[in-house]
Amino acid sequence: MGEEAPECFLEISDKLLPIGHDLKPQINQSFTFIGDKIYAVGGSEDTTNISTSIKVFDRLTGTWLDPTVFGTKLTLSKSHEAILLNNDRILILETESSPDNCIWFLEVDTPFVKQKRKLLGNEVVAWSKGVIGDVPKPIVISGPSGVGKGTLIAKLMMEFPSTFGFSVSHTTRAPREKEMNGVHYHFTERSKMEKDIQDGKFLESALVHGNLYGTSIEAVETVSDDEKRCILDIDVQGASQVRASSLEAIFIFICPPSNEELEKRLRARGTENEQQIEKRLRNAKAELLRGKSPGLFDHILVNEDLETCYQNLKTLLALDEHTNAPSQQFMENFKIPISHSLSKVDSKILIQCGTNELDSSPSGMFVLDFSSLNGGAPGRTRGLRIYATD
Ligand SMILES: Nc1nc2c(ncn2[C@@H]2O[C@H](COP(=O)(O)OP(=O)(O)O)[C@@H](O)[C@H]2O)c(=O)[nH]1
Numbered sequence: 040m041g042e043e044a045p046e047c048f049l050e051i052s053d054k055l056l057p058i059g060h061d062l063k064p065q066i067n068q069s070f071t072f073i074g075d076k077i078y079a080v081g082g083s084e085d086t087t088n089i090s091t092s093i094k095v096f097d098r099l100t101g102t103w104l105d106p107t108v109f110g111t112k113l114t115l116s117k118s119h120e121a122i123l124l125n126n127d128r129i130l131i132l133e134t135e136s137s138p139d140n141c142i143w144f145l146e147v148d149t150p151f152v153k154q155k156r157k158l159l160g161n162e163v164v165a166w167s168k169g170v171i172g173d174v175p176k177p178i179v180i181s182g183p184s185g186v187g188k189g190t191l192i193a194k195l196m197m198e199f200p201s202t203f204g205f206s207v208s209h210t211t212r213a214p215r216e217k218e219m220n221g222v223h224y225h226f227t228e229r230s231k232m233e234k235d236i237q238d239g240k241f242l243e244s245a246l247v248h249g250n251l252y253g254t255s256i257e258a259v260e261t262v263s264d265d266e267k268r269c270i271l272d273i274d275v276q277g278a279s280q281v282r283a284s285s286l287e288a289i290f291i292f293i294c295p296p297s298n299e300e301l302e303k304r305l306r307a308r309g310t311e312n313e314q315q316i317e318k319r320l321r322n323a324k325a326e327l328l329r330g331k332s333p334g335l336f337d338h339i340l341v342n343e344d345l346e347t348c349y350q351n352l353k354t355l356l357a358l359d360e361h362t363n364a365p366s367q368q369f370m371e372n373f374k375i376p377i378s379h380s381l382s383k384v385d386s387k388i389l390i391q392c393g394t395n396e397l398d399s400s401p402s403g404m405f406v407l408d409f410s411s412l413n414g415g416a417p418g419r420t421r422g423l424r425i426y427a428t429d
């Protein structure tokens with residue numbers, strides 16, 4: 040619920056900023072004006088205790104709102120700058136911060152935020168960490184139980200250990216004999232997982248064969264942060280949720296050569312009891328229909344002969360293998376010093392860094408180009424480019 044309206048307004052660069060007895064001017068607090076709303080980020084009465092709080096002032100009702108905040112929250116450093124981008128997100132640049140922690144986005148009206156706002160009926164904002172460069176698109180692999188998804192993924196990971204990384208899902212099902220917690224799955228309690236889903240920590244989740252399964256945002260992002268290509272082994276319901284999310288992925292559906300062969304493989308694997316096998320075979324029918332229906336999957340592979348299917352999978356993945364990683368050396372040295380000025384030109388931010396005799400921060404002009412952003416809350420915002428100009 041909103042708080043009492045501020046008593047008076049302070050004029051800053053032709054904008055009216057609300058202040059009152061409940062809002063003293065704070066250190067390291069930024070205000071961004073978007074339509075009838077003002078987004079106040081951070082703030083502290085002294086420099087030792089900077090908060091990451093976000094408050095939204097509604098100029099129509101004259102009240103302060105406490106929004107629900109999604110995404111990985113940043114830790115604000117001593118000072119930051121807020122720049123409005125496209126009226127749907129605020130770029131937060133942290134000065135004196137490490138290169139992998141200096142660019143953040145506060146989404147205020149992106150499709151993700153709109154969807155959550157509608158769902159909760161409350162003011163919503165979402166953090167997303169900005170990442171320089173791209174990683175190759177994640178790969179979503181789906182198919183009925185026993186078709187060979189795990190076998191194909193294991194082969195890929197074995198042959199290319201530094202290229203691919205597995206998104207370790209959470210599940211409420213019991214571990215199988217050789218499964219390890221944190222490697223094959225994060226085995227978890229249902230109530231804990233339901234709470235985490237409610238708190239926006241999952242990219243997708245679904246009830247499959249009577250158990251809850253889900254991909255946490257961190258599961259995908261830690262693989263991408265390692266600059267590996269992420270592989271998700273998820274069911275068709277999860278695949279369709281990922282399709283609707285901000286994660287751009289390649290969707291591959293694996294089919295069995297026949298229902299009889301699927302049953303044979305499932306029984307031969309010997310990991311389920313009769314009742315579970317029957318349930319999985321019943322569900323396979325609907326999964327195959329959904330998998331083959333147009334629009335959801337980009338590619339369908341039939342896993343008849345394992346080696347042939349594996350070769351076909353590799354051929355598919357080689358088609359769009361590209362990364363646009365920044366120069367490691369450049370990023371190691373990059374930091375926005377306290378002494379700097381910013382200007383926005385189209386889809387670029389020009390950062391003029393002054394010299395600082397106390398440290399080795401860079402000086403000169405840098406360009407932060409956000410013309411081809413991808414991803415976003417609840418995960419990372421990728422596709423940023425940064426370069427120095429002469
Ligand atoms: N939606 C969703 N499905 C998952 C996830 N992890 C695994 N699954 C799917 O859950 C189903 C059952 O997986 P599992 O119990 O390991 O059995 P298996 O398919 O026979 O290997 C499979 O279709 C998996 O693709 C997840 O994070 N999200």
Ligand SMILES: Nc1ncnc2c1ncn2[C@@H]1O[C@H](COP(=O)(O)OP(=O)(O)O)[C@@H](O)[C@H]1O
Pocket residue numbers: 182183184185186187188189190191304305307308342343344345346
């Ligand atoms: N092309 C294939 N031909 C014969 N058996 C296969 C083939 N692919 C996988 N298998 C076997 O089928 C069983 C199920 O494979 P698995 O990878 O566990 O399936 P999923 O992960 O899709 O449930 C395993 O015992 C595996 O060794």
